[in-house]
Amino acid sequence: MGEGSGTSVAPALSLTAITKRYTEAPVLFPTSLEVQTGEFVTILGPSGCGKSTLLRIITGIIEPTGGTVRLDGTDVTHLPPERRDMAIVFQSYALFPHMSVGDNIRFGLKMKRIPRAEADRRFDHVVGICGLTPLLRRMPRHLSGGQQQRVALARALVMQPTLLLLDEPLSNLDAKLRDSLREDLLELHRETRSTSLYVTHDQTEAMSMSDRIILLNEGRVVETGTPRDLYLDPKMRFTAEFLGQTNIVPVTAEGRSAGTPWGQAIALRAPAHGPSQVSLRAEALRISPDTSGPATVTELQFLGADVLYSVDCGGHAFRVRRDSDAPLIDRGTRVDISAMGDATPLQDTPGEAA
Ligand SMILES: Nc1ncnc2c1ncn2[C@@H]1O[C@H](COP(=O)(O)OP(=O)(O)OP(=O)(O)O)[C@@H](O)[C@H]1O
Helix, strand or coil, X not given: CCCCCCCCCCCCXXXXXXEEECCCXXXXXXXXXXXXXXXXXXXXXXXXXXXXXXHHHHHCCCCCCEEEEEXXXXXXXXXXXXXXXXXXXXXXXXXXXXXXXXXXXXHHHHHCCCCHHHHHHHHHHHHHHCCCHHHCCCCHHHCCHHHHHHHHHHHHHCCCCXXXXXXXXXXXXXXXXXXXXXXXXXXXXXXXXXXXEEEECCHHHHHHHCCEEEEEECCEEEEEECHHHHHHCCCEHXXXXXXXXXXXXXXXXXXXXXXXXXXXXXXXXXXXXXEEEEEEEHHHEEEEECCCCCEEEEEEEECCCEXXXXXXXXXXXXXXXXXXXXXXXXXXXXXXXXXXXXXXXXXXXCCCCC
């Protein structure tokens, strides 16, 4: 991976107009994406959206119906998996059961005939940062799930692949272990400066780990961006609803301004005309008791740090989050409602039922 002097460096991975049909119906519509060297990118989407299909195409387990896969600028579309410089960590740890932890990690280095001194250097480095030194002589069956996944990760990292693929690697672990391994994964990514493509249906994992998220639905890229951009300023309705909890609010737009069901004019970040929709997060809405207010509290849930209110406003249901140290507002109370900040008009994704 040369740093071209002044010339642009090819992305570690680039997919151009990848399509896939197993039978009649397309599973992937023309899909293009790039992962730059050193990036941590997540492909996020609900079950059945085509994540595994895309991953299998990237690894070379299946061929796409159309399009091109490039690794560091080289076309690998028709190369078998073993000739692609990638390593993959699966949700099932897939360690060799008859080999010790140390031998599992060394296996790939031997297969690739990496010279002894270089192999030892890489092995020591990765084992050290993965915290596996005390476990090197153990057999996989004597390890916990979290430890096995750490070994699988070390086995992949030691190969220093152009691309590290992580296929739902945390989904077999319990919630607490998942949180701590998530932090470890990020630290490892930074320390090894690997280029990582993470695949998950879990929006919390995607938001907390990624430099960028590629959101997939029904075989199409819906939207791509940093977790912050996708959460705070989604352009697509699907994005707004998939990431966190939000209110899809019907508005009447006139250029850069839109009228809400409670009669407030809110600023739009992009112009729109006529009936439109915007996403307003539960924390972006405010309510306060007001006997002549346009809304009524229908439900409240105490969640610890905050209280989630359900509010009815002219037949529309909205959710509003308030700090729990603010005075509680009882069910049945009339309230005034307002939105903080501006909003982006949402678009429906192609193929999505309107
Ligand atoms: N071998 C196959 N033959 C026919 N259809 C398939 C095949 N593999 C997957 N599909 C279909 O392709 C679509 C996408 O499946 P895929 O496994 O890629 O989704 P996914 O996002 O990885 O889902 P999950 O998170 O549930 O694994 C689904 O409708 C699935 O039924």
